[in-house]
Amino acid sequence: MSKLRDVGNQEEMMAKDKAEERRIFREMLSGMTTAERNSLITKDKLFPPIHYQAESEKGKDRTVLYFMKKVRDALPPRPNIPNIPYGASAEAKEQIIRTAQDKYIDMISGYCDLIQELDSLEDCRNFPNRVKEEGVSTTLPKSRDTYKLTKAICCANDTVSLRRESERKQFCFTPEEKALADYQILTYNGENVQVKQNYRNEDYLHISGFGYRRSIFNAPPELLNMDNxxxxTSFAFNIKNSEIIAVNSESQEAVREKIIEYEFAKAAAAKEAKKGTGTKRLIPPPLKHIRESATDYRDSKDATQED
Structure with a gap:
């Protein structure tokens, strides 16, 4: 009970701190001009970016983090000022702009609190109800912004699809997980890998099993020999390009290690190949035959106006 009481006290103190910070922020804005307010009233100022990768490393569910990201990204970056009536006075314009800014502050602050409360998939499913309970606005001046925000919030109704989408986009994946993402690891049982022939009597490799089937027409000759x-033993094939690696590995864990090593080496080679391929200095064709022959008294330094 004492631990629960401590957690409750901490949350209460954090809520008070937030309320105090926002009160000070509003007081600071009250004495500013419209232009000065515009520069300060932004989403990043009111709702600082979340470090999703760091939160994932701490153990937070990636699907929850992905939902947090979708909702936060759907929020407009700045206040949407409604159309100002033609002929409105300067005071009326100022009032319309300030009202829109105040509504924006309330909305972003409300979503900031609600999003940071999310800890589980159940919290995500209950998020639309929490938005209604807290009275946070989901209607924005521009209809496309309203649609975008509503669509993001409604993702909470299907957390399974949300998880699949986050995995497809490799959200918060570690480098090792990204290396393994495109591979399927299998164990050869004597039947799930076979050599077949197409209508041209050309051999190809056919991999089959529970829930998958793949024909590989560019397999190396040594893999077309089933005696090999x-x-x-275990092996892996790339889902995207049907490349087979780590054949006859002792275990699936050994296959994973080989995949990671292979993908890291391939990425390093690609990075190395890009070096020196940048834009080269343009030398006009008439000057290509000219070579420096005189003594360099300036040590290759360019002339300046102070010389």
Whole structure:
């Protein structure tokens, strides 16, 4: 009970601190001009960006983090000022702009509190109800912004699709997980890998099993010889380009290690190949035959107006 009491006290103190910070922020804005307020009233100022990767490393559910990101990204970056009536006085214009800014502050602050409360998938499913309970606005001056925000909030109704989408986009994946994402690891049982022939009597590799089937027409000749396959060993094939690696590995864990090593080496080679491929200095064709022959008294330094 004492721990629960401590947690409750901490949350209460945090809520008070937030309320105090926002009160000070509003007081600071009250004495500013419209232009000065515009520069300060932004989403990033009112709702600082969330470090999703760091939160994921701490153990927070990636699907929850992805939902937090979708809702935060759907919020407009700045206040949307409604159309000002033609012929309105300067005071009326000022009042319309300030009203829109105040509504924006209330909305972003409300979503900031609600989003930071999310800890589980159940919290995500209950998020639309929490928005209604707290009276946070979901209607924005521009209809497309309203649609975008509403669509993001409604994602909470289908957390399974939300998880699949986050995995498809490799959200908060570690480098090792990204390397493994495009591979399927299988164990050869003597039947799930076979050599077949197409209508041209050309051999190709056919991989089949529960829930998958793949024909590989560009397999190396050594893999088309089934004597080279050892039953009970593991291998992997790339889902995107059907590349087969780590054949006859002792275990699936060994296959994972080989995939990571292979993908890291491939990425390093691609990075190395990009070096030196940038824009080269343009030398006009008439000057290509000219070579420096005189003594360099300036040590390759350019002339300046102070010389």
């Amino acid at each position: 396959w050892k039953e009970g």
